[in-house]
Amino acid sequence: MTQVFLGMPAGGQGNLFETEPFPKAAHRELGNTQMRKNLRHATHTIRDKRLNVVGELPDWEELRDAGSAIKNLTMANLEERLEEFEKNFTARGGIVHWARDADEANKIVTELVKATGSKEVVKVKSMATQEIGLNEHLETEGIEAFETDLAELIVQLGNDKPSHILVPAIHKNRTEVRDIFLKEMPVVDPNLTDEPAKLAEAARKHLRKKFLSAKVAISGANFALADTGTLGVVESEGNGRMCLTLPETLITVMGIEKVLPHWEDIEVFMQLLPRSSTGERMNPYTSLWTGVSEDDGPQNVHIVLLDNGRTRALADRFGRTALNCIRCSACMNVCPVYERTGGHAYGSTYPGPIGAILSPLLTGIEVEENGSLPYASSLCGACYDACPVKINIPEILVHLRGEDVDANRDKHKLPTQMDLLMKGGSWALGKGKNLGLLEKALPLGRLMSGKEKKIKKLPGIAAGWTASRDIPAPPNKSFRDWWSDEKESK
Amino acid sequence: MSAKDEILGRIRSALADAPVAQEVPREYRKTSDMGEAELIDLLVDRLVDYKAGVDVIDAAQIPEYVAAKLAGASSVVYPHGLDTGWLSGLGEKVEQRIDAPGARLSIAELDETSAVVTSSAVSVAESGTIILDGEPNQGRRAISLVPDHHVCIVPISSIVRLLPEAMPRLAITRPQTWISGPSATSDIELERVEGVHGPRTLDVLMVRGL
Ligand code: SF4
Numbered sequence: 001m002t003q004v005f006l007g008m009p010a011g012g013q014g015n016l017f018e019t020e021p022f023p024k025a026a027h028r029e030l031g032n033t034q035m036r037k038n039l040r041h042a043t044h045t046i047r048d049k050r051l052n053v054v055g056e057l058p059d060w061e062e063l064r065d066a067g068s069a070i071k072n073l074t075m076a077n078l079e080e081r082l083e084e085f086e087k088n089f090t091a092r093g094g095i096v097h098w099a100r101d102a103d104e105a106n107k108i109v110t111e112l113v114k115a116t117g118s119k120e121v122v123k124v125k126s127m128a129t130q131e132i133g134l135n136e137h138l139e140t141e142g143i144e145a146f147e148t149d150l151a152e153l154i155v156q157l158g159n160d161k162p163s164h165i166l167v168p169a170i171h172k173n174r175t176e177v178r179d180i181f182l183k184e185m186p187v188v189d190p191n192l193t194d195e196p197a198k199l200a201e202a203a204r205k206h207l208r209k210k211f212l213s214a215k216v217a218i219s220g221a222n223f224a225l226a227d228t229g230t231l232g233v234v235e236s237e238g239n240g241r242m243c244l245t246l247p248e249t250l251i252t253v254m255g256i257e258k259v260l261p262h263w264e265d266i267e268v269f270m271q272l273l274p275r276s277s278t279g280e281r282m283n284p285y286t287s288l289w290t291g292v293s294e295d296d297g298p299q300n301v302h303i304v305l306l307d308n309g310r311t312r313a314l315a316d317r318f319g320r321t322a323l324n325c326i327r328c329s330a331c332m333n334v335c336p337v338y339e340r341t342g343g344h345a346y347g348s349t350y351p352g353p354i355g356a357i358l359s360p361l362l363t364g365i366e367v368e369e370n371g372s373l374p375y376a377s378s379l380c381g382a383c384y385d386a387c388p389v390k391i392n393i394p395e396i397l398v399h400l401r402g403e404d405v406d407a408n409r410d411k412h413k414l415p416t417q418m419d420l421l422m423k424g425g426s427w428a429l430g431k432g433k434n435l436g437l438l439e440k441a442l443p444l445g446r447l448m449s450g451k452e453k454k455i456k457k458l459p460g461i462a463a464g465w466t467a468s469r470d471i472p473a474p475p476n477k478s479f480r481d482w483w484s485d486e487k488e489s490k
Numbered sequence: 491m492s493a494k495d496e497i498l499g500r501i502r503s504a505l506a507d508a509p510v511a512q513e514v515p516r517e518y519r520k521t522s523d524m525g526e527a528e529l530i531d532l533l534v535d536r537l538v539d540y541k542a543g544v545d546v547i548d549a550a551q552i553p554e555y556v557a558a559k560l561a562g563a564s565s566v567v568y569p570h571g572l573d574t575g576w577l578s579g580l581g582e583k584v585e586q587r588i589d590a591p592g593a594r595l596s597i598a599e600l601d602e603t604s605a606v607v608t609s610s611a612v613s614v615a616e617s618g619t620i621i622l623d624g625e626p627n628q629g630r631r632a633i634s635l636v637p638d639h640h641v642c643i644v645p646i647s648s649i650v651r652l653l654p655e656a657m658p659r660l661a662i663t664r665p666q667t668w669i670s671g672p673s674a675t676s677d678i679e680l681e682r683v684e685g686v687h688g689p690r691t692l693d694v695l696m697v698r699g700l
Contacts, residue, residue: 010500042680049680062518073511079501092663098493150686151677167677174678196678200686207687212597212636228662238635238673238688245631246597256497263662267654268518270668271617278680281536282617282670285688287631290663295591296630297665307497315504 012309012362014102014132018347022372026341035171035342042170043333049279050330050386056281057271066268068390071324074261075314081226081259082305088229092291094301101308102132108304109134109218109251110141116249116300118143118215122207124233124243125149126220127165127327128253128306131349134218145218146210148239150203157184163343163351166277166329171342174199200237207239217243217298221254222273222326224303228263230290231303234273234283244287250298255306257314257323269326272388276328309362318399319361324389325354331383331393337376346373353383357396365400366407374400522651529615529649530696536618540671541684543693549700552643553579556607559641559693560584563604567595567633571626572609576643589633600636606689607641608634612659613649617670620644620694621656624664631665640689642669645700 018025029035054060074081086096099105105128113121121138123129123145135145135156147156154169155162158180162168169177178194185206192202219240221231231252233240244250260266266288274283292301314320332338332352343351347369348359356377360370374397383393491499524532530546537544547555557579560566568577570590577586587603589595595603609627613620620642622628634640650656660666673688684690 038679045680059518062515065515066518069512069514072509073514076505076509076511078505079498082498082501098497100493100496104493148687149677150675154677167680169677170680177678196675196681196683197685199678200675200683204686211687212601230662236673237675237677237686239686241631241635241667242687245635256501264654264657267657271518271653274617278676278682280670280676280682282614282619282668284540284669284671284674286666286668288666288668290665293624293665295594296624297632305497307500311497311500311504314501317507317509320504320509 010101010307010309011312011364011367012101012131014308015349016131016309016359016363016370017367018359018369018373020347021369022345022347022376025345025347026337026376029341029345032342034173034176036340038171038173038176039339039342041173042167043339046279046333050276050333053275053279053281057275063268063271064388064390067272067326067388068324070260070265070268071389072321074259075257075320075323077261078256078259078314081261082256084226085224085229085259086305088227089224089231089291089303090229092229094229094291094303097302097304099304099306099308102306105132105253105304105306105308106134106137109253110138110143112249112251112302113138113143113216114141116216118249120144120146120210120214121216121218122146122148122210122214122243122247123152124217124219124235124240125152125168126218126253127349128220128255129218130162132253132306132308134253146207148207148211148243149235150200150237150239153203153207154180157181161344162349164329164332165327165350165352165354171344211239211242211246214243214247216249216251217247219243219250219252221252221258221303223266223269224254224259225263225266226259226261228290230263230288232266232286232288234270234286236278236284238285241285241287244289245297247298249300250302252301252303253306254303255308255310257310273326273328276326276330276386276388312364313358313361316361319357319396321391322354322357322361322393322396324391325358326389327354328388330386330388331391334382334386336378336380336382341376346376348373353377353393353397354391357393357400360400360403361396365403371404371407374398374404518654519652520654522655524615524651526646526649529651530646532615532651533613533618533644533649533696536615537671537694540618540674540692542671543691544696545694546646546696546698548698552576552695552697555695556580556641559695560605560607560639563639565603566605566607567600567603567637568607569627569629569633571629572607573627576607589629594630595633597632597636600632603637605639605641606633606637607643609643609645610648611661612656613644614653614656615649615651617653619653619656619668619670621660622667622669623661624666625661631667634667635688638689639691639693640669640672641693641695643700644694644696646696646698647700649696 151169164170174194222234338352356373565585567587611623672692
């Protein structure tokens with residue numbers, strides 16, 4: 001890609017990296033049959049639920065169109081929206097901090113916690129703090145962070161890593177969860193069964209005192225509304241409400257891409273998000289707060305606006321729509337690759353199809369093994385169909401494969417992508433619909449081919465072949481598209 | 491350069507190609523003409539699905555129903571703006587605690603309180619969502635959070651079908667809580683189970699004539 005600006009914005013740091021090539025990581029994870037069974041069960045349950053509640057809404061496509069357009073509009077005017085948000089949040093007594101990267105965000109949060117004199121914090125699930133490795137950083141500063149979301153608690157107690165953005169412990173089944181609780185909770189009923197309701201009750205008892213006595217909470221945010229200065233957290237268990245309501249100090253860490261222009265915009269996203277993520281008509285609890293409210297909730301309210309590579313992703317005109325992601329996780333729940341490899345294989349905080357594009361966009365394709373992530377897909381297109389904000393993930397994957405080829409021309413890393421690409425081939429060719437989606441990538445092929453109508457480089461393993469010869473550009477329409485257009489115009 | 495200036499500068503250069511975004515199409519449903527009987531049925535159906543208790547009653551029946559819901563409670567907290575007539579059916583065994591500006595219950599006191607009674611601002615039938623926006627008859631957020639049992643009054647006149655219809659009725663800048671059933675989790679094998687940190691019992695009284 002030709003950069004049209006001066007100087008490459010800094011890439012993101014923290015937990016955004018694949019540390020070994022994806023096929024290698026995937027191969028290892030594939031050996032974990034229990035995990036695969038758990039994942040298959042969970043992702044299939046959620047797929048059916050999602051389809052039911054999405055099918056109920058006659059205007060689902062219109063909501064997707066609105067959601068996607070609101071996000072595009074926001075990104076096109078991101079500077080103005082952020083300034084507007086800061087003005088309104090500040091006017092209502094909140095304090096805004098800006099962090100260029102993970103290090104800076106961690107330092108800001110640490111100082112804010114230290115200023116309260118507290119040695120511990122309660123946390124409500126937040127991708128952003130996971131991304132920047134906040135808990136680990138706080139630990140080195142002598143501050144203990146307690147995850148309060150049930151799945152995060154399972155992961156934290158089990159000394160594990162999250163493998164899904166919505167249900168971080170999705171790779172564990174109920175019996176494994178019970179065993180972790182029995183082993184790690186200081187006070188727990190030794191006869192605890194593996195009934196989910198009993199496990200939830202154990203978590204309630206374990207955390208109750210913490211909630212009631214916590215002085216400082218750290219949260220993420222699902223959105224920030226520019227025109228009112230409002231923040232929102234969407235959750236299920238009530239741990240979010242506890243963290244957002246009872247402590248004296250509330251520190252929210254949020255990526256700069258989460259801002260929305262108008263208060264009414266949540267009417268779109270609060271229809272799209274719960275149905276896409278947990279397959280519910282609405283999540284049990286949503287909390288909205290606007291700065292400080294006298295006599296209600298924390299009186300010391302902060303937000304850290306985080307870049308950490310987001311401006312880098314924004315600079316990629318073919319990839320920037322990845323920032324539109326509302327972290328619903330629908331794309332991973334429908335992904336045939338994710339279903340088999342699980343989230344750990346992606347290395348980064350962001351797994352699945354969105355992770356395969358977002359991680360390299362945030363860090364740069366050439367960093368660590370992130371260049372292998374865009375190949376973690378069969379390009380079947382299920383993610384695009386499921387995405388509530390219509391991010392064309394397959395198209396961005398193809399674009400990033402091209403970037404990777406450029407970056408690695410001399411390094412001969414390409415053959416390692418063979419395994420997954422071959423598997424991908426069988427998926428793509430297995431179904432007519434999948435093939436159709438692959439063909440949709442054709443216009444992109446044209447884009448790469450430039451004026452002379454010759455493709456000079458192919459992404460992925462075919463690049464070795466095109467390194468020494470050009471191939472003619474594909475037609476600008478696939479036969480299927482041409483056929484259906486023809487039929488319509490008759 | 492400050493972090494803010496630097497980040498905003500990065501955004502400017504990232505958008506140097508000046509992307510033009512289309513106008514936002516808002517073709518989704520903004521209004522509905524669903525009648526009252528259907529609205530009630532729809533909201534009841536959704537709330538029952540979330541495992542909330544639901545009764546549809548007349549205003550005159552509120553004291554009786556509130557008392558029945560709180561039969562096992564030893565104490566109840568209510569916000570200062572609540573119509574205390576609603577609590578008039580409670581026996582002496584249930585201690586009534588008011589939460590008012592200048593006379594707030596502590597977190598520990600709330601934790602020892604069995605239940606809370608509040609009103610609500612607006613409810614969305616299609617998604618089964620009851621919205622509290624901090625009006626004096628709903629109170630501050632902590633009182634409807636810490637006690638384990640929430641009895642929530644939903645005036646039938648405050649039910650709309652669609653979320654976009656609810657938006658103009660909300661006080662934007664006060665803290666809001668949107669409640670769709672009792673506290674729940676889907677974190678174990680993606681199965682919804684009710685009852686984690688928020689109130690584990692939610693009883694909704696949908697009231698005609700309020
Ligand atoms: S990319 Fe789309 S489907 Fe995937 S998590 Fe983000 S919003 Fe959801």
